[in-house]
Amino acid sequence: QPEEYDFIIVGGGAAGCLLADRLSEVSEWNVLLIEAGGEENFLQDIPALASLSYYTPANWGYKTEKSSTACLGLIDGRCNWPRGKVLGGTTVLNYMVYTRGNRKDYDGWKTQGCEGWGYDDVLPYFLRSENMRIPTLANDKKYHSTEGELFITRPPYHTQIASDFVEAGPQAGYKDIDYNAATQIGFSFLQATMKNGERMSSNRAFLKPARQRKNLHVVNRSLVTKILIDPQNKTAYGVEYKYLGIFKTEAVARKEVILSAGAINSPQLLMLSGIGPKEHLQKVGVPVIQDLRVGFNLQDHISLGTLFFTANSSVTARFDNIPGDAVSLLQYLFTRNGTLTMPGAIEALAFLDIDDSDGLPEIELIFAGTTVASLLPVWFAWGGKLEIYAPYMSLAIQNAFSIFPILLHPKSRGWLTLKDKNPETKPLLYHNYLTEKQDVEILVKGIKRAIQLIDTEAFQRHGVKLYTVPLPPCKSHEFGSDAYWECSIRYMTFTVWHQCGTCKMGPDSDPDAVVDPQLKVRGIRHLRVVDTSIIPVIPAAHLTAPAYMIAEKAADMIKQEWKANA
Ligand SMILES: Cc1cc2nc3c(=O)[nH]c(=O)nc-3n(C[C@H](O)[C@H](O)[C@H](O)COP(=O)(O)OP(=O)(O)OC[C@H]3O[C@@H](n4cnc5c(N)ncnc54)[C@H](O)[C@@H]3O)c2cc1C
Known part of the structure; x- marks a missing residue:
């Protein structure tokens, strides 16, 4: 019998770790977090060694396809797109710069129909996780908080x-x-996500303190290969995953499956599960459940x-x-x-x-x-x-x-597409x-x-x-x-590795939107995407702070919805 949870979160990166923390605050809910990579280690937390992780299994090691417009002086004409494959995700590989973006960026999202995502709406969600430790900035209570888990310091x-x-x-x-x-x-x-001269990843800030909770179950070294969706009623009810690259298993979600696998893997998983551009899915032999513009709108x-x-x-x-x-x-x-x-x-x-x-x-x-x-x-x-x-x-x-x-x-x-329907093949x-x-x-x-x-x-x-x-x-x-x-x-x-936008958020009137402003996948029940792939237009920010904001806001929306339904 597959194990049952209320929520299954796919991907323990920036968004996934914060979300796992916030949802498991509700003691009646059982939460499963599934991460493809392993545990974070001490060397990864030495700030100056950030580039070292590129050479380790903690990097998914993506490369773009060759093109005639850019990266021409790089090996094979391909750009390297490292991404974190480890608890903490890309926050374990990144350069720790903490920037949120501009008021006009988020007001622009709202103007495009993303109701609830204007700057005044999202500012409280930036503040909620922040623990500003730079004394001269901490006094500005409108823009900074000293109450959150995420330390922001000057190196x-x-x-x-x-x-x-x-x-x-x-x-x-x-x-x-x-x-x-x-x-x-x-x-x-810089304002940096560091504590005592060490990297503060999403794993350290949010997941480690939450892992002692009995209602939060974390499995790592487990690759989610498919979202289980009933094609009749178009409802997501669980995931299929592979532990240690060998043991295939399933887990069932009573309430929701939430994809936080990042801007490359969230769209990849949607497509592997039958949600994506119809013609493309037919070409690679994946049965189509929902025809959506997954994988487009890629920005960096x-x-x-x-x-x-x-x-x-x-x-x-x-x-x-x-x-x-x-x-x-x-x-x-x-x-x-x-x-x-x-x-x-x-x-x-x-x-x-x-x-x-x-x-x-x-x-x-x-x-x-x-x-x-x-x-x-x-x-x-x-x-x-x-x-x-x-x-x-x-x-x-x-x-x-x-x-x-x-x-x-x-x-x-x-844009990105599947190369084939094997979940272990890197997308194009x-x-x-x-x-x-x-x-x-x-x-x-x-x-x-x-x-x-x-x-x-x-x-x-x-x-x-x-x-x-x-x-x-x-x-x-x-x-x-x-x-x-x-x-x-x-x-x-x-x-600077800010790939995003591949499961675009937008109103129903936007034909390119993959998720609605509640981050629910259009046309599918009980399935959300919560990570940087939902970004409609890239902000003037390094994307970790926006990823935390998105997860923080999603946690509130999920809590409101399911408590209201209870
Ligand atoms: C080298 C580098 C430097 C950067 N520097 C900065 C910086 O200084 N400041 C900044 O703000 N941003 C920076 N960024 C960007 C920032 O780190 C990312 O935008 C952010 O972490 C994205 O968050 P996310 O939650 O969308 O995805 P991620 O943090 O990438 O998390 C996705 C998680 O999902 C897991 N996953 C994926 N697929 C599966 C699957 N099928 N099954 C199970 N698990 C899966 C991954 O292993 C990963 O842990 C940098 C990025 C890189 C690569």
Whole structure:
């Protein structure tokens, strides 16, 4: 007999762990959380080692299909899309940046018919999980809370050049801001999901404290292969899953099955279970239960990965100093301080309103006190080709740093499909980056804005210069021209891994909507999607905070509905 639960949550990532915590607060409900990966470990929680996990089974290891528009300088012309396969999901691999997005982003969702998802509606759900530990920000009670489980801190260590960047902002006419408060435009050090110099994943923040509850059952190393749906009454009643890759079993949900498997796996599972574009499902031989536009509307945040600068003194983070690295390790082990607390080397951010001064940023600058070329394993984790590495090799022994201009509101949309009906086959991912001209134009403007910063006094006192050795495939263009930058972006495309939107939320009038504003799959009973795949339009945010907000709001909606029905 399959085991029975009230709720089955598929995927213990950002959204899934928070949801498991919130639903199991109701002691009469039995909750099952099924996660494909294993337990989180100590090494994964050392902030500076974020890229290491790419090389481990904790990464699903996705790669996009080859295209002619972007990632041309990466191995096989494919972009790497790491995703977390571990309790905590992608919050165990990520760079811990905590940003929520702009008021206009969420008001835009509401205007598109997502009732209940405007900024004033969602702000309380951002606050509910937050435990703001940065004293100067914690006092702002409208935008911050100190009551939640998720610690937000400043990483204890940053480089001198990061301070210069934050100082350069006001010198270039921008404000020093709290980008999670009333206005987002300006410069700031990071707000990070860290506690005592360690990563705070969704597993640590939400799941671990909840696991002692008797009504929460967690199974890991278990791949959900199908949602069980009665085709007659179109009601989801459970899942089929494989434990340790061998033992096939089923679990039954009395109330709901909730997909929190993330922006790649939630749409994949829907399609494997007969919910998706009819023609595609027929082509791969999956019986169709509901014809919906699953897998479309794929959005992401991308940048140029090779915008490098040099300084004339030791103000950056260098990896060539081996004895120094040993000291860093000891410092980390004994004090949880030092260079190992840098979240994947990201140190500061800026949000720029480039075009229209409406307060909605088009570009984010991510500042890192080193470069992806300064350490070969990081270059390979990104996917850079070895032959392109040659002109950047010397950066490993220079005082070098990077600014990543991120395109925050891309117009280009990608999609994903099943390759076949085997649940263990990776889906086909089509990024479709930079197919809209406007996306290229805004990114080029962002690059130029970043370069302008070197004229500030803050940067000039350390002799900051743009690294002008040209990218080999773009040599035919004049260095620094728009054509050169366009070529560079298309070759050295750098995603910040914010894939989302593939189970789009929308009103019934939206033919592309997969879930309604209650996050229920259209036309199917007792099935919701609760993760970043429901995002209709990508916000000006790194997506962990939005994932928590979505899960927090979903938990409230589910509690209200089932308590009302009880
Ligand atoms: C390298 C990297 C750096 C990033 N940096 C940042 C950052 O600094 N700040 C930020 O805010 N965001 C960052 N992000 C993005 C952010 O971490 C994700 O957007 C967010 O975690 C998505 O949450 P989610 O709940 O939708 O999915 P996930 O967190 O990916 O969770 C999905 C979970 O479902 C599980 N799962 C999937 N399929 C199945 C199945 N069939 N059966 C069982 N379990 C399954 C997965 O193993 C995973 O645990 C980064 C992402 C990456 C990859």
